[in-house]
Amino acid sequence: MAIKVFGAPGSTATLRVRAALAEKDLDYEFILVDLATKEHKKPEFVSRNPFGQVPAFEDGDLKMFESRAITEYIANAYADQGNDLITKDAKKAAIQSVWMQVEAQKYEPATSMLFIELCLKPMWGMPVDEAVVEENEKKLEEVLDIYESRLSESKYLGGDSFTLADLHHLPNLKYLMGTKVKRLFDARPRVSAWASEILARPAWVKASGGAA
């Protein structure tokens, strides 16, 4: 099999890549990287991702890391297969790109801090830092207010169809919907409808093992 994903089942960045592969209906080999034994910090894995973080990716002789670079490669290299994840029209692609950057620069920092505090720390038996939760809920609320407005002009964040601009949100969204942060999504009708819809996509259900 040509495509290989080296990752961990619960990792949000690994899930981002698996979601794109599922949308493209691509088969791949999943190679488990055992975080418990710090396999991601050992030379074999560090040669695939110098930061020692999952996932790493391989397609024939191409080796990559950074989940958002991988999903972009998948969307472009397999453009004619499965569901379109990028807009072909140049100006529409530019707008999609704006919202992909908003996800990476604004949504990701706030939601990954909330994911650590509200999902990982309880699992690790560590105390939650409520000040960090509050600060990042505020940042997320600003983002969601802007999404609520954006979703009044277009059905999806990147434009009229589902693209990477939406897909990149899914892993953190899935986990936060199981925490008190869900109320921030629920309080915004368009955001709430968008979140429910993208979480219900068959490809996402398949990639994330059904839990949403």
Added chain:
Amino acid sequence: MAIKVFGAPGSTATLRVRAALAEKDLDYEFILVDLATKEHKKPEFVSRNPFGQVPAFEDGDLKMFESRAITEYIANAYADQGNDLITKDAKKAAIQSVWMQVEAQKYEPATSMLFIELCLKPMWGMPVDEAVVEENEKKLEEVLDIYESRLSESKYLGGDSFTLADLHHLPNLKYLMGTKVKRLFDARPRVSAWASEILARPAWVKASGGAA
């Protein structure tokens, strides 16, 4: 004139866009957004960038924000003009994209915190938080170690030629070279040579007003 940049002279994100326009030898109208009078938080500007942050961008009927989305648009829409900023070969473009994500996800968070502490706070007469400086210097050192290794395999971060993967580093790099953080670059010979070379590019010197 078709292209307009709404920004502030000292803003790193504004400089990122101006650097791309200079590499492409494109003329544009620069519209000053007066941060001192909070013009960036007023409705006219917020309609261009809902986050109320400079820059915003216009090319004919296309309106954008998020500096990295804007530079990608410029690189693609004006591919045949000025210096190439993207790699055309699909697999090489995938590798360029990896290092663009490293800049956005790893270099930017550390260097923007250092920029705030060591450049903005002194200018504002605010005390520097040395714990924040130390934490982010450590994060930056990890990134620069990986760059030192990467630059032993390829002349530039994204591949054999200068691309957006290098260009996106320039604004924070320029400012940090005027602080004690410079020593972290100087301590790594390939990183140091790369930094000197990209800071000396005529397009960057033009875009940044000569100071480097």
